[in-house]
Amino acid sequence: MFPKAGVLSVVMVLSLTGSALYAADTSESSSHEAQRMRWFKEAKFGMFIHWGPYSYLAGEWNGLKIPVGTEAEWIMQRFNIPVAEYRQMARQLNPVHFDAAGWVQLAKATGMKYLIFTAKHHDGFAMYHSTVSRYNIVDWTQFKRDPVQELSTACRSQGLRFGVYYSHREDWDDPDGFGNTWDYKRSQKNFERYLEQKSKPQLRELLTRYGLISVVWFDRGMDTVEHANEFRDLVRSLQPSCLINGRIGSYGQDLIGDYQDMSDNGISTDGLQEYWEAPQTLNTTWGYSKFDQQWKTPGDVIHRLVEIVGKGGNYLLNIGPMADGTIPPESVRTLEQVGERMRVNGESIYGTSASPLPPQAWGRITVKGSKLYLHVFSWPADDKLPLTGLTNKVLAAYPLANPGTKLEISQVHRTYTIAVPAVRRQPNDSVFVAELDGAPHVDPPVVVQGTETPFELDTMQAVTGGKAAKRFNRQGKLHIAKWTGPSDFAAWHILVSQKGNYQIRIRYSALPESEATKYVVAIGGRTIAAFIKPTGDAFDYKTFDLGQMTFTKTGPYLVKIAPSSETGHDLMFFQSLELVPEGPLMVD
């Protein structure tokens, strides 16, 4: 945020109603995309499974221990375990307690709708019967069973979507794969050979041998757009309905897959206008560690789920089974308790979307159609749930678990209050339904109250239209992208309460293809035309001066940015527009 300057007082008001300016769900713009995403949008909650030879080491090798709080599946790399030695260890894998139907049953009982399994992690070992490399669980160990086969079958028969995690770039076993510099000289690596002889052929096997694969979950993305596109095209050509996560490409690229993944254990700070997923651990590691007992409680899991879903995301929660196939009992206990809550509250999670109302002191909100689900995490001392900002009528309110109990609703101006006395509290998350007279509408979506600072109109405060969408990149930054023509825009309403000169500055990143593309910043009736200057890469944000504008009158202004013609490519990755007062300012 900006330093206080004490010269300008700008209040954000949104006089236009949200519906006039709000972008429709832009991800629905292409129907193929919408078809592919449908189940994902409905599902909300999935199980991630990290399981491989690293589970056998369980966080310890030759007396060296993986510190709690770091990833146990990285043990080969952390201790530079020689390939020959790791391979010997991998031979011991014999998961006699592996029970695909039982694992899937647990996911299902927890309320999860999809499952993503590590078919190959960075250590290069295939957890399925690969014919590309004998370094796989069937040919390399005495186990002789194919977990991808068994899990995909179990998912199909129990009605869960099945997906594979595949480490496409990183491979510490293959001399040409990325990452192992302790056995193999970097200068002698031929990365293309690894891609052509192992990575792509294995992906092809996974997409042709096991029926429908609903997601390929890539990790540690390719360094070049070209490589990422090759993998995307391969998936599309073999299974057009299969989803691809954002980690197919690197941190320095815009989204190449179907949806974005947050950083590990990250949660978006706000509602985004793209599909996203939060991959999270149940303790602090993905692969099993015998040392890590920092378990999240069922309450933690439920609160995270609601927080994520209330911002429009999916929660992909990991378990790390032990080498013998046993799921740590602490994980099982927690998931079972989460499942009990989901059986009661599932309606408030599945198929819901982000709440237009912000997080509340008492909890979080999810939305479906004309229903708001009020998730109470901290019971209010006065037994009242205030709701401020809705323009709708609240027609009725009741506990989700007991629709027969009608709750008293009162209204003062834009604040509704739902009284929840004597209602039986549910553990961790008591859910109430507020039935509205239509889809929830919040007006004004007030973003910034009166301040005395120079003004920063940022991504989250913007109202977007057309294809322009608020998005996330894996470096944890938010930006507006996807705008390619004049009907795609970002807008803000501001109330200028002191007239005078303002310097206008814009902050964005842009790719070389956008060089010299014209765009327009309109403020009130006036416009500033400008041309894009490319920055280093998609996430190298820079600030550019657009010149001065004089506000001769105080009052409300509409500020709007849009490409000035059809460009055929993304205009820029926008972060903010600054209005910085210059010289003396006056009130009317």
Ligand code: GLC
């Ligand atoms: C990180 C870890 C990787 C794990 C992944 C899951 O990228 O390095 O081991 O598989 O997170 O999100």
